Amino acid sequence: MKKKENSSDFKIVVSTTPGFEDLLAGELMRLGGRQIERHTRSVSCVGDQGFLYKINLNLRTGLRVLKPIAKTRAASDKELYENIKKIDWSQYMEKDGTLWIESTLNSEFFNHTQYVAQVTKDAIVDQFRGDTGIRPNVEKERADLKINIHIYRDEVTVSLDASGESLYKRGYRTGTNLAPLSEVLAAGMVMMSGWERHIQLIDPMTGSGTIAIEAAMIANNIPAGYFREDFGFMRWKDYDSTLWDLIFEKSIERITDHQPEIFASDISANVLKKAKENVKNAKVDDVVQLKCASFFDLAATKERGYIIMNPPYGERMEKDDVPALYKEIGDKLKKDFPGYSAWILSSNMEALKKIGLHHTRRVTLFNGALECKYMRYDMYPGTKKIHKLDKSEEG
Numbered sequence: 001m002k003k004k005e006n007s008s009d010f011k012i013v014v015s016t017t018p019g020f021e022d023l024l025a026g027e028l029m030r031l032g033g034r035q036i037e038r039h040t041r042s043v044s045c046v047g048d049q050g051f052l053y054k055i056n057l058n059l060r061t062g063l064r065v066l067k068p069i070a071k072t073r074a075a076s077d078k079e080l081y082e083n084i085k086k087i088d089w090s091q092y093m094e095k096d097g098t099l100w101i102e103s104t105l106n107s108e109f110f111n112h113t114q115y116v117a118q119v120t121k122d123a124i125v126d127q128f129r130g131d132t133g134i135r136p137n138v139e140k141e142r143a144d145l146k147i148n149i150h151i152y153r154d155e156v157t158v159s160l161d162a163s164g165e166s167l168y169k170r171g172y173r174t175g176t177n178l179a180p181l182s183e184v185l186a187a188g189m190v191m192m193s194g195w196e197r198h199i200q201l202i203d204p205m206t207g208s209g210t211i212a213i214e215a216a217m218i219a220n221n222i223p224a225g226y227f228r229e230d231f232g233f234m235r236w237k238d239y240d241s242t243l244w245d246l247i248f249e250k251s252i253e254r255i256t257d258h259q260p261e262i263f264a265s266d267i268s269a270n271v272l273k274k275a276k277e278n279v280k281n282a283k284v285d286d287v288v289q290l291k292c293a294s295f296f297d298l299a300a301t302k303e304r305g306y307i308i309m310n311p312p313y314g315e316r317m318e319k320d321d322v323p324a325l326y327k328e329i330g331d332k333l334k335k336d337f338p339g340y341s342a343w344i345l346s347s348n349m350e351a352l353k354k355i356g357l358h359h360t361r362r363v364t365l366f367n368g369a370l371e372c373k374y375m376r377y378d379m380y381p382g383t384k385k386i387h388k389l390d391k392s393e394e395g
């Protein structure tokens with residue numbers, strides 16, 4: 001049966017990192033979103049206020065939750081200024097409040113994001129000053145209203161940013177080592193891997209512990225934003241704290257205390273100290289088993305399992321011979337992990353070729369600005385030969 005349309009429903013756009021659109025659409029569907037549409041690096045849907053709160057708290061692969069409030073056109077800064085000024089901003093913020101504007105552009109008319117933000121800010125500030133004699137101030141951290149301006153050609157979409165700080169900032173990571181993965185990337189990698197909580201998972205180059213922590217949170221339905229104290233919508237004029245409390249309670253009721261086997265190790269004792277701190281902050285220290293060890297000293301303890309690995313790429317971390325390291329990784333997987341599936345994320349294509357195993361999946365992902373391949377290798381038990389049949393490429 002089709003769900004009834006609710007008059008308090010509105011459109012919502014959630015941004016993500018390239019390659020995670022399908023995962024995000026799936027999450028939005030499971031959380032109760034309707035009219036879900038995939039776009040490049042974002043997914044849109046329809047929901048109400050409670051849904052907006054719920055997805056900010058729970059989404060693992062979303063970066064920002066935006067609520068579009070106006071669509072207009074502009075082919076010049078003057079037009080942009082005039083049209084932004086036509087929106088009644090007093091609906092959304094107080095005259096002495098604070099605001100911050102971010103813009104994303106794909107337009108022949110505008111090419112400076114900061115300039116677009118400046119023009120938008122001027123229009124809003126001038127409206128308040130003209131109407132009340134008092135103007136809001138600009139503030140980057142924790143602004144009362146964070147506004148997103150998206151311009152495609154001359155089509156301007158004005159949205160309120162319900163997340164505030166990006167959702168990858170989960171709030172559990174106090175210490176990071178060199179080259180940590182974004183929490184959103186780590187969560188998506190786990191979700192994409194096919195791992196389920198009854199199967200062993202190894203994160204053998206754990207660094208700050210991100211992959212293992214995200215997996216432990218997934219396994220126990222711990223909302224991704226459980227440790228965050230702040231979301232942008234909490235400073236909106238229509239913020240309903242009773243509704244938020246209800247949504248929060250409902251979400252944390254779903255937390256379980258499964259004890260999946262999640263092993264996280266790293267060769268560096270120093271690195272591991274921060275991982276330990278993060279694991280503790282995320283309250284998954286009873287689930288994630290940390291160990292200081294080289295990957296080359298680990299061995300399979302089960303008939304099957306998953307390995308999700310983020311080895312050094314040789315970009316940000318110094319390594320004399322990264323391709324040789326990858327060759328050793330491939331040899332080790334083949335020799336000592338029969339029955340396991342290994343996923344490796346790397347931007348170093350030369351080195352990845354040295355793994356020397358046939359991949360069964362290859363997905364393009366971005367680690368920050370670095371284009372990476374996320375490769376799956378299945379080590380079949382018994383023969384120690386790698387299956388050659390299922391060689392699907394991208395996706």
Ligand SMILES: C[S@@+](CC[C@H](N)C(=O)[O-])C[C@H]1O[C@@H](n2cnc3c(N)ncnc32)[C@H](O)[C@@H]1O
Pocket residue numbers: 177178179180181182204205206207208209210211265266267268271293294295296310311312313
């Ligand atoms: C790119 S970082 C991993 C980042 C991690 N995913 C995170 O989110 O912080 C690579 C890690 O591999 C570790 N490493 C390098 N060689 C290793 C080896 N032979 N065995 C285990 N860990 C190793 C490094 O100490 C480093 O922490």
